[in-house]
Amino acid sequence: MSLIHQSVGSIAKQIPGATAVFHKYDLDFCCGGKHSLAQAAHARQVDPAVVEAELMRLPAVAAQADAESAAVVACDAGHSDVLIEHILQRYHEVHRQQLPELIRLAHRVEQVHGDRDDCPVGLAAHLEAMFQALQSHMLKEEKILFPLLLAQHNAQARMPIAVMRHEHDQHGAELQKLLDLTDHITPPRAACTTWRALYGGLREFKEDLMQHIHLENNVLFLHTEQAVAAA
Incomplete structure (x- = not known):
């Protein structure tokens, strides 16, 4: 499922390791958590497809150990x-x-x-x-x-x-x-x-x-x- 139109706040919540990717590209997932990945990426002049690809390589299961x-x-x-x-x-x-x-x-x-x-x-x-x-x-x-x-x-x-x-x-x-x-x-x-x-x-x-x-x-x-x- 495409992440481009999902909010960065929901992605940060659902995908373990997503926040590290957001920090790498300086995307605001806290105060701007309601913005879509596309909106957050464009605000930082980053290609949202590049961010999405990196997110998709992360484990897609909840890391309930920590x-x-x-x-x-x-x-x-x-x-x-x-x-x-x-x-x-x-x-x-x-x-x-x-x-x-x-x-x-x-x-x-x-x-x-x-x-x-x-x-x-x-x-x-x-x-x-x-x-x-x-x-x-x-x-x-x-x-x-x-x-x-x-x-x-x-x-x-x-x-x-x-x-x-x-x-x-x-x-x-x-x-x-x-x-x-x-x-x-x-x-x-x-x-x-x-x-x-x-x-x-x-x-x-x-x-x-x-x-x-x-x-x-x-x-x-x-x-x-x-x-x-x-x-």
Whole structure:
């Protein structure tokens, strides 16, 4: 079956390894998860047939062995608590560890190399703003949205979900600015060890945040919205 007209969010959910392909071609499968593969590829000036061919070479079976796949399967079966716990531990806690160190490294690179044309001046301040926004976002989920979902108050969760989706779009815009500041997280040839460590961490953070948003937008929130519509 052709994947060209399927949404990238559904492909990321259904095909193990698809997110790695999307990262390779810089396709937005989290905030832009509702877009078709054709739309997402054209937005990045990529041939969707090339992406589809690479996706078709991936295993087309659910990889239920790893924790994330198991959590998605549990959510599909109506057990959103498993996915919520996974999101809290794998993403919320990890982001809180990632960003302070990335901010520290960014300050160091700007202090030492700020006179270079290729130095990402302003990156540390941008990461600080991202961290503040992400902290606020995660607290809203932890204190308001997730308790509603765990109590199965799905109708009451509709407005918080709408707010979280909007904030996810903002996170996506912030990630784009991060890419613009860092030449798509590409260190210059003469980059020092600290600079390379910073960009390695930024790449990991970007991929984690996109996967985090994907799991919420295209799995957790979607299931909740479908349950409300079916009630």
